[in-house]
Amino acid sequence: MTDLISALPSPLASDPAVAGHIDAIVEALRASQASLTGARPADPARKESFDAAMKRVAAVRGRGPIMPYLGTGRGNGPLVELADGSVKWDMLNGIGVHMFGHGDPRMVAAALRAGLSDLCMQGNLTSNADSVAFAEFMVQEAARSSDLAHCFVSNSGCMVNEAALKACMQKTGGAPRVIAFQDCFLGRSVTMSQIGDNAPYRQGIALSTQVDYMPFFDPQLGPRSIEMAVWHLKQYLHRYPGQHACFVMELVQGEGGFNVAPREFFMALIELCKQAKVPVWDDEVQSFGRTETMFRFEALGLGKHLDVVTVGKISQACACLFTAEMNPKPGLLSGTFTASTSAFAVGLEALRTLRDGGFYGADGRNAKLHAAFRAHVARLVERHPEWFPPVRDAFGRESRTFVGGTGGMCRMTPFGGDKDRVMKFLNVLFEEGVMALYCGHGPYHVRMLPPIGVMQPEQWEPVFDIVERAMARSAG
Numbered sequence: 001m002t003d004l005i006s007a008l009p010s011p012l013a014s015d016p017a018v019a020g021h022i023d024a025i026v027e028a029l030r031a032s033q034a035s036l037t038g039a040r041p042a043d044p045a046r047k048e049s050f051d052a053a054m055k056r057v058a059a060v061r062g063r064g065p066i067m068p069y070l071g072t073g074r075g076n077g078p079l080v081e082l083a084d085g086s087v088k089w090d091m092l093n094g095i096g097v098h099m100f101g102h103g104d105p106r107m108v109a110a111a112l113r114a115g116l117s118d119l120c121m122q123g124n125l126t127s128n129a130d131s132v133a134f135a136e137f138m139v140q141e142a143a144r145s146s147d148l149a150h151c152f153v154s155n156s157g158c159m160v161n162e163a164a165l166k167a168c169m170q171k172t173g174g175a176p177r178v179i180a181f182q183d184c185f186l187g188r189s190v191t192m193s194q195i196g197d198n199a200p201y202r203q204g205i206a207l208s209t210q211v212d213y214m215p216f217f218d219p220q221l222g223p224r225s226i227e228m229a230v231w232h233l234k235q236y237l238h239r240y241p242g243q244h245a246c247f248v249m250e251l252v253q254g255e256g257g258f259n260v261a262p263r264e265f266f267m268a269l270i271e272l273c274k275q276a277k278v279p280v281w282d283d284e285v286q287s288f289g290r291t292e293t294m295f296r297f298e299a300l301g302l303g304k305h306l307d308v309v310t311v312g313k314i315s316q317a318c319a320c321l322f323t324a325e326m327n328p329k330p331g332l333l334s335g336t337f338t339a340s341t342s343a344f345a346v347g348l349e350a351l352r353t354l355r356d357g358g359f360y361g362a363d364g365r366n367a368k369l370h371a372a373f374r375a376h377v378a379r380l381v382e383r384h385p386e387w388f389p390p391v392r393d394a395f396g397r398e399s400r401t402f403v404g405g406t407g408g409m410c411r412m413t414p415f416g417g418d419k420d421r422v423m424k425f426l427n428v429l430f431e432e433g434v435m436a437l438y439c440g441h442g443p444y445h446v447r448m449l450p451p452i453g454v455m456q457p458e459q460w461e462p463v464f465d466i467v468e469r470a471m472a473r474s475a476g
């Protein structure tokens with residue numbers, strides 16, 4: 001099927017004068033970013049103005065950010081320039097949003113073209129061809145190995161999750177309970193904060209959603225972990241028959257610690273859900289695009305068993321995909337905005353690159369980037385075993401697994417996963433020139449979401465030089 005943008009081209013799209021101007025702007029961009037070739041310390045001459053700017057950031061928001069980030073608007077792929085004059089390797093990308101890092105010429109050109117559209121924001125009543133093409137792309141890719149047939153678009157992961165839950169609730173006649181994994185994260189609305197398994201995120205929120213938490217796969221227990229999870233699920237289904245709107249599962253846990261699980265684990269639980277007529281919702285907002293398949297469910301062969309899937313971040317606009325059976329009645333899903341025209345334009349450019357750019361498979365770009373990350377962690381562990389004591393889990397068990405995740409979801413666990421030491425390291429790492437964050441709720445891991453579209457495996461080299469320096473500083 002021709003995509004709708006080609007079928008209904010925008011009047012300006014084929015104007016050579018416009019294309020010429022955009023090329024000239026992109027050339028100026030390339031020249032401006034060419035000087036950003038590696039990390040650079042802050043410029044002492046800018047300290048005063050930067051500190052003053054950060055005070056304003058804190059004043060207007062009501063609290064300071066977790067890291068002193070204020071960009072100049074200039075970057076070069078994985079490198080970003082901050083207003084204090086420093087240049088950092090951005091291994092976080094606004095929590096995995098910027099697949100092409102900073103100032104990618106193709107993405108900027110797409111955004112410039114989008115800027116000529118009649119609309120800045122598109123909505124459920126005012127769609128141009130690009131918003132439909134975005135939704136069609138999602139359905140086409142998902143439908144290759146699932147029965148997902150429709151797509152509702154919105155501008156945050158949390159909002160598409162709200163849509164998913166509403167569709168599940170309507171389908172089950174208003175069932176009030178939700179089954180979710182421990183340590184899950186779904187966003188920050190009143191309802192998603194309640195389902196997310198993190199007490200501070202729902203402090204002071206009146207609890208109106210009833211959640212039954214399931215243990216996630218425990219690699220130390222192996223098949224026994226599957227038996228335990230099945231036992232838990234049976235208990236819930238028996239205790240509250242007909243009361244569950246859905247089982248929501250992240251197939252790779254994001255905030256929860258970049259935890260993965262084998263197909264058998266999910267299948268055992270999905271089969272019980274199917275018997276009990278509990279819809280299964282797969283939240284791929286964080287993992288979408290980053291693993292060895294575009295949708296993680298493809299790698300696990302789970303597509304045909306899913307009722308609802310949500311995606312976001314890398315795609316720029318967010319999507320709730322559902323089967324024809326789950327299609328809700330009119331009125332349940334809408335909203336003023338779907339997303340901005342530039343989000344659709346950049347999102348489509350990113351999605352096509354993901355589909356056609358050799359990212360997937362055991363030999364694809366995502367797998368190679370991950371393998372190079374693991375090799376660097378292994379080297380670091382070998383050189384400095386003192387920074388990698390055994391990792392202690394919530395039950396006090398020790399393991400010597402210091403690296404984890406999959407594809408462009410990379411985690412390592414220094415300092416035994418101790419929260420304070422990991423946080424101290426992340427602060428020093430930022431100062432030294434690499435941006436990363438933590439994930440997990442104990443053990444705490446160092447989380448990296450590199451810009452998979454532009455990051456080359458050999459670029460881990462300068463990143464890990466800085467990691468080593470920061471570890472030496474923070475371990476001392």
Ligand SMILES: Cc1ncc(COP(=O)(O)O)c(C=O)c1O
Pocket residue numbers: 095155156157158159161185186187188250254255283284285286287312313
């Ligand atoms: C798995 C998962 N679901 C949902 C969300 C919420 O997305 P957003 O922050 O765009 O609302 C996130 C955000 O980190 C996420 O990781």
